[in-house]
Structure formats: C-alpha cells, structure tokens
Amino acid sequence: MKLIVFNGSPRGQKSNSTRMIPWILKEAADDICYLNKSSLYDTYLRKAKTADSFLFVFPLYVDSMPGITKAYFEAMEQHKTDFAGKPVYFVIHSGFPEMVQSKALSHYNAYFATEIMGMDYKGTVIIGGSESMQMAPDQAFRKLQINLKLVGQAIKEYKNLPEDINIRINKRERLSGFRRFLFRITPGPLKNFYWHYRAGQHGEKIDLKGRPYG
Ligand SMILES: Cc1cc2nc3c(=O)[nH]c(=O)nc-3n(C[C@H](O)[C@H](O)[C@H](O)COP(=O)(O)O)c2cc1C
Known part of the structure; x- marks a missing residue:
C-alpha cells in the first residue's frame, strides 16, 4: 500500500495537522507532503501519481480550507486521469469546538473527490477544538487518538470511514446549551487569554476594541 499524506496547514511542520497525523497512522508521519511548500507541487504530483490512496489533513480557515490546500486540489485536477478511482480520505479540524462548522466543507470534499476528480471518496473526519493542541500534552487527547486509530485502520484496508466516526470524536454537532451558557458567562480576559498569549509570542x-473596517 502506498499512501500519500498531504498536510494542508499553512503552519507546515509546526502545525496541529502535523501533530495529529501520527495519531492516524504512525508510519505515515515519515513521508508527508507539506502543501505550504508550493514550489514542490510538481514533485508532489509526480509522487502522488504512483500512490494507491490519499489522505488530506487540513485546518478550517474562515469556514473553508486554506488557500494552499485549494491550490493543490486545482493542481491535481489538471491531472485527474491519474487519480480516477483511487481512494481518498480527508480530515478537517477547526479551532472552535463545534463540528457543525466544518460540515459544509466536508460536503465539498465529497463533491471534489467524486464529481471533479472521479476518485473513490471514503469520507471526512471532523475534529473540533484542535487549537488547544498547541498547549496541551498528548495525554489530553487520548480519546481522539483511539478514534483516529480506527481511521488509520480503515485507510490501511481501503475501507469507508466508520459511519459514526464524527459523533464518536465530537459527541454532538453543536455545543450543548450548558456549554454555550458557560461560554457566555466566562469573563472576557479568561476567554481571550489564549489569543493574547499567542499574539505575545510574536x-x-x-x-479587542479595534475596528479596522470602521
Ligand atoms: C486565518 C485563519 C482562519 C481560521 N478560521 C477558522 C474558522 O473559520 N473556524 C474555526 O473553527 N477555526 C478557524 N481557525 C483556527 C484553525 O482552524 C485552528 O487554529 C487549527 O488548529 C489550525 O491548525 P494547524 O496548526 O494545523 O494549521 C482559523 C485560523 C486561522 C489562522
């Protein structure tokens, strides 16, 4: 089996996408195509043409995919006869915890894979709350790791993803009323701690009161 893994994060090697790929398939972590390196797209395409199956892992960006991921999809489309009928899997993960945000994009993945590329679409895994990976240790993601192993197993066997995989991972499409309530009453400084911390690192x-568009 020759699987090619595409990491669609603009953060490349330092991304949450990179962190979760070995949770899906340990061996896949050795040979990843980083889509933030657009100068390598021709090399990636040559390599991809000899592969048996494909996995795309990318973050949700403004309710869609990062531009680099879309750019690579379009590059693949130019060579679609080389990919027709081959199995393809997707993982979309988002900073916000609600799975519902990534649903429209998962339908696009299915459309892209089947209608545009003529590939064998095997499903999309949706993972909410991935930005917390920047701060938390691996142990905090035990349950996710167990479920991603199932995804790895399906990929190895060229099977469709388990039908309930997204509910296993996210429990529900939206936050519960209780969690929404907790979020609403959390004081601003606590809610925004992480964003200030990340900005400070740079x-x-x-x-927060800035209004760049008037
Ligand atoms: C420009 C930009 C747009 C984003 N848009 C969304 C979004 O629409 N919804 C969401 O839940 N998270 C959004 N995020 C958060 C990322 O999905 C999240 O941080 C993810 O873990 C990044 O993964 P990576 O490290 O693999 O790139 C956005 C992040 C950036 C930088």
Whole structure:
C-alpha cells in the first residue's frame, strides 16, 4: 500500500495537522507532503501519481480550507486521469469546538473527490477544538487518538470511514446549551487569554476594541 499524506496547514511542520497525523497512522508521519511548500507541487504530483490512496489533513480557515490546500486540489485536477478511482480520505479540524462548522466543507470534499476528480471518496473526519493542541500534552487527547486509530485502520484496508466516526470524536454537532451558557458567562480576559498569549509570542498585541473596517 502506498499512501500519500498531504498536510494542508499553512503552519507546515509546526502545525496541529502535523501533530495529529501520527495519531492516524504512525508510519505515515515519515513521508508527508507539506502543501505550504508550493514550489514542490510538481514533485508532489509526480509522487502522488504512483500512490494507491490519499489522505488530506487540513485546518478550517474562515469556514473553508486554506488557500494552499485549494491550490493543490486545482493542481491535481489538471491531472485527474491519474487519480480516477483511487481512494481518498480527508480530515478537517477547526479551532472552535463545534463540528457543525466544518460540515459544509466536508460536503465539498465529497463533491471534489467524486464529481471533479472521479476518485473513490471514503469520507471526512471532523475534529473540533484542535487549537488547544498547541498547549496541551498528548495525554489530553487520548480519546481522539483511539478514534483516529480506527481511521488509520480503515485507510490501511481501503475501507469507508466508520459511519459514526464524527459523533464518536465530537459527541454532538453543536455545543450543548450548558456549554454555550458557560461560554457566555466566562469573563472576557479568561476567554481571550489564549489569543493574547499567542499574539505575545510574536511580539504583537491584540486590540479587542479595534475596528479596522470602521
Ligand atoms: C486565518 C485563519 C482562519 C481560521 N478560521 C477558522 C474558522 O473559520 N473556524 C474555526 O473553527 N477555526 C478557524 N481557525 C483556527 C484553525 O482552524 C485552528 O487554529 C487549527 O488548529 C489550525 O491548525 P494547524 O496548526 O494545523 O494549521 C482559523 C485560523 C486561522 C489562522
């Protein structure tokens, strides 16, 4: 089996996408095509043409996929006869915890794979709340790791993803009323701690009252 894994994160090797790929398939972590390296797209395409199956892992960006991921999809489309009939799997993960956000994009994946590429679409895994991976240790993601192993197993056997995989991972499509209530009453400084922390790492400050568009 020759599987090619595409990492569609603009953060490349330092991304949450990179962190979760070995949770799906340990061996896949050795040979990943990073789509933030657009100068390598021709090399990736040559390599992909000899593969048996494909896995795309990318973050949700503004309710869609990162531009680099779309750019690579379009590059593949130019060579679609080389990919016709081959199994393809997708993982979309998002900063916000609600799975419902990534649903429209998962339908696009199915459309892209089957209607545009003529590939064998095997399903999309949706993972909410992935940004927390930047701060938490592996042990905090035990349940996710167990479920991603099932995904790896399906990939190895060229099977469709288990039908209930997204409910196993996310429990529900939206946050429960209780969690929404908790979020609403959480004080601003606590809610925004992480974003200030990340901006600080880059020597930046966030002005929450800023209105760049007037
Ligand atoms: C430009 C940009 C847009 C984003 N848009 C969304 C979004 O629409 N919904 C969401 O839940 N998370 C969004 N995120 C958060 C990312 O999906 C999240 O941080 C993810 O874990 C990043 O994964 P990576 O490290 O593999 O790139 C966005 C992040 C960036 C930088």
